[in-house]
Amino acid sequence: MPDIYCVFGNPIAHSRSPAIHAAFAASTGEDLLYTARLAPVDGFAAAVAAFVAEGGRGANVTVPFKEEAFRLCDELTPRAARAGAVNTLSFVAGRILGDNTDGAGLVADIAGNLGFALSGRRILLLGAGGAARGVIEPLLAGAPAALSIANRSADKAEALAAAFSDIAAVDAGNFAKMAGKSFDLVINATSASLSGDSLPLPPGIFAPGALAYDMMYGKGETPFLKLAREQGAARCADGLGMLVGQAAEAFAVWRGVRPATGPVLAMLRAALSG
């Protein structure tokens, strides 16, 4: 019998995670079965309990359950505790262990796949929700020259900056507050691209050679990436590599084996463009 894993979300039908983990299992020779499970919006904890009772070894967690997953855990890794959100659960000896691999996935994509070293760069993070919170510490670990956070609701950006003030001084405010500054890397961690909205970014924020990165994927050129291209960003990237990167990190947490991400990313890219 293979070890069983799943991803919980709502909605979940279009999740790419089962295909990604099946490919990882095939390439590493690990014997596991990974499925997508729809959890009722008010029934996440019960869905997890049922999966554990069936013998589940671990699970990923996606929208809208990452913060509830955080609260459900008996034990957290330092990066999950910092993120305030959990995307990777391990079920060990009756206990629920929580981790957050989103930040590692983002940094692996930007620094690894895209070859964009973070060291010494000026980074602007757009958004102050769960995704933004989860990537701040891994970004700071890359030793950027500076990190700024801009969000539609300035108070949330400021609260996030305050939560990381023991690691670095982070400039924060609304989008207009970034006027007059320029950045080497601008990461869209808002969900504006989901609804097709563009962000009111001041002109001039993309420094020469800048990389624009949208965590959104599978939607073609998002309004953010279109704006970035028009404002002169040298390179644009979507979040597909982050998705594969966070999955690889979760796979390594569960199985102790790190799968290669390149072939899986190429497979997904081909499927999305086909």
Ligand code: NDP
């Ligand atoms: P949250 O709901 O926690 O946060 C949403 C954020 O987006 C808030 O900062 C909110 O601002 C902002 N926002 C929403 N709509 C708009 C808008 N129309 N204009 C400006 N700002 C807006 O979402 P998450 O942080 O969990 O997810 C954010 C995005 O990241 C999603 O698109 C998700 O798909 C993507 N993601 C991708 C991953 C990957 O692997 N590629 C992994 C994780 C997330 P305000 O505070 O003002 O409401």
